[in-house]
């Protein structure tokens with residue numbers, strides 16, 4: 017009998033082109049996503065070497081990080097952003113790659129766009145010069161970020177040099193309580209394993225709570241795998257995956273679809289397959305989570321208090337957590353629900369999809385954003401924006417006092433004009449709370465969309481389970 021294999025093993029085996037004695041492999045890459053930040057030198061490298069893109073139709077380019085989220089119909093004012101965007105446009109033209117520019121409805125954050133177009137499919141190897149490429153693993157794909165020199169390598173050869181990672185399984189049993197979401201699951205996992213917990217591993221998320229999640233929820237989970245140190249995260253494909261992908265523009269059609277589904281059905285971890293590391297969590301016990309520090313592992317229940325770093329044994333860790341508290345302007349023992357906010361950011365490739373916006377609308381409908389808070393909602397893509405507007409969500413947001421923007425990465429990392437002022441405190445649905453992430457000396461608390469929405473209304477953190 018053939019050896020039992022994990023989902024990761026199966027996709028890996030199906031893509032190995034060559035293997036060296038030391039385990040170094042050449043892996044075939046099915047899909048390559050390209051954005052404006054990590055691609056300019058890669059294209060320049062091709063030019064210098066006089067090379068072409070090996071398979072242009074397996075490559076898709078989109079601008080997301082630098083674009084302003086205000087009206088772009090009259091061009092981009094900021095000269096640096098304009099150059100970045102124009103460079104990608106030129107590279108796409110020169111190398112014959114499909115490109116969604118800032119005025120294209122299909123434009124958006126690369127990790128929202130791929131699945132939305134059916135460019136992302138189960139069983140594929142997917143790369144992008146961006147760490148949150150792990151998002152696409154929600155479809156049962158092997159998807160991860162690569163560096164700029166690797167972007168050049170993939171453009172030129174449609175392959176990548178890789179060594180196989182270890183297998184890790186995170187099983188989330190039980191059912192999520194009302195008000196607790198995929199975002200809380202992944203923050204809880206990172207809180208448990210730490211930001212280095214997944215190092216050297218590809219994580220497969222399994223269990224009842226994961227199966228119950230929508231594709232959007234699974235994307236939120238896989239998106240933050242990288243924050244737990246893993247190379248990639250994945251969820252085995254199932255009927256929900258197929259329902260999401262069916263009729264997407266680039267998904268297979270007719271008989272090709274049926275054949276694809278038959279293959280996708282084989283992408284399950286076999287009974288008895290080996291995992292180097294196993295973690296188990298019960299969804300039923302999870303509260304809504306808020307981060308208090310400058311690492312995604314700094315998590316606490318909304319009902320809790322800011323922890324005291326003096327309770328930490330390890331001296332280095334104790335010091336770094338004190339530094340985090342100082343940066344965040346917080347004192348141990350402060351109730352999370354006593355923390356007031358200046359800004360709220362709803363968006364990003366973690367939580368900028370339609371389901372996230374629906375969750376926000378449900379919380380804020382008929383209410384007003386607190387006087388002291390400036391709150392913005394940035395849809396993950398033009399398609400998300402259109403869908404939200406078709407459902408009238410934009411009206412609910414604007415009536416409540418939210419700023420409704422054009423799609424892009426925006427204040428997730430503040431590469432455009434959307435940023436925190438020094439000292440400003442923000443509830444954010446994004447994935448990183450590092451120092452300066454949302455603007456110099458800005459203070460970020462990571463939360464779910466519903467928690468961010470409630471915080472915007474209350475002007476401070478509130479427990480979404482009892483908010484109304």
Ligand SMILES: CC(C)[C@H](C(=O)O)[C@@H](O)C(=O)O
Pocket residue numbers: 053054081145146147148161429
């Ligand atoms: C700019 C890009 C390289 C970066 C990443 O790799 O993740 C960004 O998307 C981020 O989220 O920090």
Ligand code: SF4
Pocket residue numbers: 080081125126127146148364365366424425428429446447
């Ligand atoms: S939304 Fe944020 S995390 Fe996602 S790709 Fe853009 S900058 Fe990176």
